[in-house]
Amino acid sequence: MNQIEKTLSIIKPDAIERNLSEDIKSIFLKNGFQILNEKKIKISKEEAEQFYLVHQSKPFYNELCNYLSSGPILVMILTKENAVSENRALMGATDPKDAKEGTIRKKYGLSIDKNSVHGSDSTENAVKEINFFFKD
Numbered sequence: 001m002n003q004i005e006k007t008l009s010i011i012k013p014d015a016i017e018r019n020l021s022e023d024i025k026s027i028f029l030k031n032g033f034q035i036l037n038e039k040k041i042k043i044s045k046e047e048a049e050q051f052y053l054v055h056q057s058k059p060f061y062n063e064l065c066n067y068l069s070s071g072p073i074l075v076m077i078l079t080k081e082n083a084v085s086e087n088r089a090l091m092g093a094t095d096p097k098d099a100k101e102g103t104i105r106k107k108y109g110l111s112i113d114k115n116s117v118h119g120s121d122s123t124e125n126a127v128k129e130i131n132f133f134f135k136d
């Protein structure tokens with residue numbers, strides 16, 4: 001069933017550094033997402049470790065947490081029908097080399113680690129991730 005959902009999107013340090021946040025936001029808006037809330041922040045390594053806790057056993061966990069805490073990020077709550085899967089589709093594959101034409105990672109991603117955007121992977125995780133960054 002089609003449901004209006006919320007999902008968490010992050011524009012990662014590599015994209016902020018290249019001043020791509022307005023371009024990426026306009027892609028979301030053109031694709032029917034509304035941005036309900038947004039803030040530009042810099043998180044600590046400890047916060048990144050908490051955010052990516054599901055990946056703690058992965059070989060890339062330490063580098064991933066160093067990276068996400070290495071510079072400013074833009075965190076956003078996006079909404080539309082089926083926002084979680086729609087955002088995953090618009091982002092494209094984790095590795096930009098595998099991402100399809102027309103996806104954000106294909107257009108802007110530099111590598112599997114510097115892949116420009118994060119998006120929640122399930123409605124349950126979307127709720128958790130939104131609460132992580134927007135507690136009020």
Ligand code: UDP
Pocket residue numbers: 055060064093094112113114115117118119121
């Ligand atoms: N990642 C990485 N190396 C890998 C796999 C993932 O650096 O071999 C990073 C990548 O930045 C990715 C993040 O870890 O976005 C989280 O991985 P996940 O599998 O959840 O991919 P995503 O949900 O972001 O597509």
Ligand code: MG
Pocket residue numbers: 119121
């Ligand atoms: Mg993921």
